[in-house]
Amino acid sequence: xxxxxxxxxxQAFLELIDQSYNRKxxxxxxLRGSIRGLSLRKALWRPAPGRHNxxxxxxxxxxxxxxxxxxxxxxxxxxxxxxxxxxxxxxGQHTEGQWxxxxxxxxxxxxxxxxxxxxxxxxxxxRVPRGSTVKxxxxxxxxASHDVYHAGQIQILKRLMx
Numbered sequence: 001x002x003x004x005x006x007x008x009x010x011q012a013f014l015e016l017i018d019q020s021y022n023r024k025x026x027x028x029x030x031l032r033g034s035i036r037g038l039s040l041r042k043a044l045w046r047p048a049p050g051r052h053n054x055x056x057x058x059x060x061x062x063x064x065x066x067x068x069x070x071x072x073x074x075x076x077x078x079x080x081x082x083x084x085x086x087x088x089x090x091x092g093q094h095t096e097g098q099w100x101x102x103x104x105x106x107x108x109x110x111x112x113x114x115x116x117x118x119x120x121x122x123x124x125x126x127r128v129p130r131g132s133t134v135k136x137x138x139x140x141x142x143x144a145s146h147d148v149y150h151a152g153q154i155q156i157l158k159r160l161m162x
Contacts, residue, residue, distance in 0.1 A: 007122040013140045014117050020147040021110050031061060031147040032110075034154040035103065040096045045161050054157055055090040057150050059102050063088070065109040068143045069116045071129050072136050081105060113143070 006014065019025035022032035035043070035058060043055040052060075059082060066080050082088055082105070090102075117140065125137040132139060 006118050006120075009122045009125055009137075010117060010120050013125070013137070013144075014114060016144045017110075017114065017117065017140060017147070020144040020151075027148060029151050029155055031151040031154075032107075034151040034158075038158075040094075040099045042158065042161060043099055044090065044092055044094070045157070047157060047160050052087065053090060054154050055094070055099060055102065056087060057154060058106055059088040059090065060086060061147060061150050062102065062106040062109050064143060064146055065106070065113045068139055069109070069113040071131055072120065072124075072139060073116050074129050077131075 015023075019027075020030055022030055035054065038054065043058075044053050046053045063080055063082070063086060066078075070076075070078055082102070120136065125140075126135055128135050129139070134142075
């Protein structure tokens with residue numbers, strides 16, 4: 001679906017968050033690419049007891065996409081579709097279907113975040129939204145950086161499992 005026209009500054013942020021998530025970029029693997037073809041077994045692998053697995057990282061990233069969307073739109077805190085906040089424990093008791101469902105949720109939250117960004121005007125990027133101490137521009141830079149950071153973590157975890 002084609003996006004509505006947006007200002008140049010807003011377009012730059014859209015490109016940034018999309019490159020960090022699922023569009024081609026110069027930096028290499030983005031978040032969505034880091035889990036392409038990943039099995040449930042590998043998604044659940046931990047480098048050591050008490051350390052996060054890839055699946056937990058994915059749900060964590062999904063949660064923050066959800067939070068950022070609500071924050072930049074000035075919405076009240078809502079109810080994330082998964083029980084908990086920030087980090088969500090995923091263990092061997094989970095199924096392939098649940099893994100795929102969490103990936104779909106991440107895709108949906110990213111799409112919803114992108115749509116929220118398209119609703120912004122250039123001046124909105126300078127606004128500090130309720131519940132934040134920084135401007136929307138910094139929040140959007142942060143969520144893009146968050147995706148790239150965790151994509152790198154996932155790439156390292158995949159190499160450690162070999």
